Amino acid sequence: ETGVTQTPRHLVMGMTNKKSLKCEQHLGHNAMYWYKQSAKKPLELMFVYNFKEQTENNSVPSRFSPECPNSSHLFLHLHTLQPEDSALYLCASSQEVGRRETQYFGPGTRLLVL
Amino acid sequence: QKEVEQNSGPLSVPEGAIASLNCTYSDRGSQSFFWYRQYSGKSPELIMSIYSNGDKEDGRFTAQLNKASQYVSLLIRDSQPSDSATYLCAVRVDNYGQNFVFGPGTRLSVLP
Numbered sequence: 001e002t003g004v005t006q007t008p009r010h011l012v013m014g015m016t017n018k019k020s021l022k023c024e025q026h027l028g029h030n031a032m033y034w035y036k037q038s039a040k041k042p043l044e045l046m047f048v049y050n051f052k053e054q055t056e057n058n059s060v061p062s063r064f065s066p067e068c069p070n071s072s073h074l075f076l077h078l079h080t081l082q083p084e085d086s087a088l089y090l091c092a093s094s095q096e097v098g099r100r101e102t103q104y105f106g107p108g109t110r111l112l113v114l
Numbered sequence: 115q116k117e118v119e120q121n122s123g124p125l126s127v128p129e130g131a132i133a134s135l136n137c138t139y140s141d142r143g144s145q146s147f148f149w150y151r152q153y154s155g156k157s158p159e160l161i162m163s164i165y166s167n168g169d170k171e172d173g174r175f176t177a178q179l180n181k182a183s184q185y186v187s188l189l190i191r192d193s194q195p196s197d198s199a200t201y202l203c204a205v206r207v208d209n210y211g212q213n214f215v216f217g218p219g220t221r222l223s224v225l226p
Contacts, residue, residue: 040218042118042216101146105150107157
């Protein structure tokens with residue numbers, strides 16, 4: 001596979017469930033990101049990892065827990081979510097080349113919390 | 115607060131016309147600018163990146179950057195119905211970690 005892949009593509013979970021979203025990038029990039037996209041709202045950056053180290057955490061509730069075991073894989077562990085957490089969760093990766101950096105997105109996981 | 119603003123639209127243009135999409139940003143330290151296209155239910159797809167003042171052309175797309183006015187635009191020539199989508203403007207600020215700030219998007223509708 002090429003580019004950025006995400007699994008699952010769709011997920012329905014109850015508020016007491018625990019699930020994980022997976023992202024894998026095949027581009028050799030060093031940075032990976034989680035974004036949340038809700039209806040009629042801009043993309044919200046959640047977490048950034050650079051060389052496996054978390055560099056950004058934009059005040060995300062603790063019910064979202066990221067994990068980056070290596071530069072190619074990124075997980076988002078979900079537990080005790082709320083209905084307002086229903087959204088499209090997008091993974092992205094990027095690589096800085098000469099102070100220029102372009103970000104590429106995966107297909108997203110559409111999450112519904114009941 | 116670093117902000118990126120766009121007119122949410124919808125912007126409707128007839129097929130074959132030029133569609134003009136605009137974006138303003140608040141942080142003067144911004145150095146990298148991007149336009150993404152997002153079809154309904156899909157993820158954002160990179161169309162153009164621009165780093166220097168002036169115009170950058172790629173096929174039917176032209177990005178224009180004016181750092182003094184903190185303004186970036188995207189022109190789509192010979193618009194096609196397949197161009198109907200939401201267009202996201204994104205800005206990366208140097209020395210601000212690896213934080214890409216996105217605008218709310220402009221919905222474009224190209225009418226056959």
